[in-house]
Amino acid sequence: MSVDTEIPANARFGSGATLEITQIERELQRLWKDAAENSTKSGGGPVVRACSMSLVAPCSNDLQFEHVATVVEQTALRQPCRAILVKIDLDNKKEEIDATVSTVCALGGPDQKRVCHEQIQIFAAAGSVKSIAPSVLALLVPDVPAYVWAPCEKLLATPILPELSLSADAILLDSHRYSEPFRALERANAIASAHPANRALENLNNAAGSSGGFGVLDLEWVRLQTYFDATATLFEQQGARAMIHDLRTLRIEFAAREVTAAINNTADAKNAARTTSRDWITPALYAGWFASRLGWTLGGERAMTSPGLAELQFEGAGGRRVTLVPRIANDRAGAILNIEFSSSVGRARIARAPGAETGDLSVEVSRLSGPANISYRFQTLDDAEALSRALTRAPRDIYYERAMPISMAFAPK
């Protein structure tokens, strides 16, 4: 993908503690005009300004900011949007805020057409944090949805995200990238519960018929769709459907980092990977999805049954439980490797070797002649793909909301 960015030289739009919003708008108009003229001159056809959303991404450090800018550029190629990237210098207590504007164009689509989006970058010192939300609000594109992406975990603990969320339709997270994903999700869920759009729905008391409101969209949830689909496919195999309503236990093995030298010599340590809270989020989201899909209700608290294993009990006959088991493996931390489902009539399994894109779905039902075994290709989404898919969803996802209480119960104590 070749990206070309038009940033006017020396164009900064801050004057100390405030941003010149009108000038930013004017500059954007000028840039579009220039881009159209340049494109027509070079025979590239008109540059058309279509916009289906505003995407706001606040960040607090340089490295993350660069990554975010790249992901946003790739996402904007799929979703015509106005991107507002905010970099906050938390160490600088002065009252300073500044901005640059640009149109970023890349060749994309079947005919390699120039697809352009507007990008506004706001740089704010910690002393000016209060000016950020009003400035962003003034810069949102009217009438189309606004999404706040929170790539920087640190900012979740500041008032900036709730403030930005007030004028948005959803907050986007990437829980698997956070060091404390459960806490981050808890904060995001709290932002959603307190959001006026959701409160208004609650007051209307007819929320069941409504699709509006403010939602939380987790990119890791989007990446997990391929496991959800694998599960659905597994239970469509001969014999497996009969097991569904009799499922008792679910055991999820997921990849964790290496064992530490300190526990390496103990007997248990062979199985006990060194895990952080971050490693548990992916299997916990899957477990929440699975149990809520079956309508299971929690019957107890998270328990560590042996070193490194976390377990949740559910109500109902036959001892329903979900166990998460970390395993040292050469794969992304938290990546799901094996899932075992068992019921009184048989067992089913999703197995993927560490690092492999393809896995096996197998069913063993006692009555079935011969084991059913099929291969399944898991989709891997890069950040831009995951973000772009999240942006095409309705802001509120009923399945995600139902899974949350169960997933959150797996938070390490």
Added chain:
Amino acid sequence: MTLALRDAPAAEANPFRGSQDGNSHKVDACSIVIFGASGDLTKRKLLPALYNLSLDGFLPSPTSIVGVARKPLPDDDFRAQMKEGIQQFSRRRPANEAAWNELASRLHYISADFSDAGSYEKLRADLESVEKRNGTPPNRLFYLAIPPEFIAVAISNLTKSGLLARSNGNWSRVIVEKPFGIDLESARQLNRQLQQYATEKQIYRIDHYLGKETVQNLLVFRFANGIFEPIWNQKYVDHVQITVAETVGVEGRAGYFDKAGVTRDIIQNHVLQLLSLVAMEPPVAFDADAVRDEKVKVLRSLRPIRESEVQILTSRAQYAGGASGGKTVPGYLQEPGIPPESTTETYAAIHCAVDNWRWSGVPFFLRSGKRLARRATEIAIQFKAPPHLLFRGPAQARMEPNVLTLRIQPDEGISIKFTSKVPGPAPVLQPVRMDFLYGTSFGVEPPEAYERLLLDAAAGDSTLFTRADEVEAAWSFITPILDTWKSLGIADLDTYGSGTWGPRSADDLIARSGRAWRRV
């Protein structure tokens, strides 16, 4: 969060299916069995479509793909041929090796003769063994990419061999390629034959135009926006023009084309489908029967063109030699494989009336032709002038009617033409065009029509497929015109220069109503 939300669509037997991911499409694992696997359509369209679906993760894992044709061929040779097709025709190429290998492992070839009932026993046994090996449940989608004369015999043999039977919640469906008959009688006969062996719900008649992203957007545009529907009627619309223009000539399909002509090849199916989508009433639901019920009502409302009116309301012509796309090209009668006395039309235009409440008095002008000036498919809705003209004098000269154009290909998009004041002290008016282009707005490549349609058929959604009554209603309108043309011989057969916008008779046709063709 404690709010209750609207629930997902009615819970299905599998509680793990269904999500709010707009990218997922509920498809059962199945065998896709392509009859005519050594043919042109399979190589150019079907396998590339299946490859792209697989690359995007839309084909459920234990899906098997089985090619069937007469010639015996080892699986590996068939895979090599299909890979070549993908390398040449897929919208994403070169093929991703991992994705191809995965698809290839589920790709098989079975040789059978469709007209030989005995072949089907072997086909059934071979298919069952492929399904067993791959773990594919016995859901079957038969794609009949075969010459039309074999369709009926293939379906009857499929039924007799039990391959179309459904059991234990498993399904069997058949996709049938166009042409669906060559006139009303043959279409009726084909439908009768199909329905003798399969239920209408099992039959998917493909019109690939309906799989195009912009054609589907037509429904979204009309029914998901509140501002257009109130003016989408005879009170505000002056007329509608539907154009399907090609720059190519017969290009190696002389034998087929000379038997068909542009009216059978394009207008009876694609153009009338576009017309029905533009003119239909809002359906009660976005489901297969509700949408098709409304479409068929439009086709039935087309005012029949009587024999005495054919020369006034239609125009037909053949291209003469000339220049097209910078090259000198032969006339139709000089094309290899075309008999010099052929009267087959390469261009046709029809002035139709939709006799219903909404469209009374609004003419629909349809045209399609080969070797025209540009390749373009579009629908243009021209609105009436404002009731009272305030701007008179020289300024008024530039006042043009509002036109809403829905471009299907190329440069898919929507544009609207309106009148604006030129900056300055004088009231000078000028038409301006506002464009929304998919290509410069969404940098993603839309799926090919065959991708969407294969996926829909596997998911059991026939909204974008043509129902028997639609096909017959379209032929009911077209057949009398074709019959009259036939009896007229060459009396009304016009010619037009290659690289132009069509014959003089077509200009006269629209001029008689005081209008003119748009410059596309």
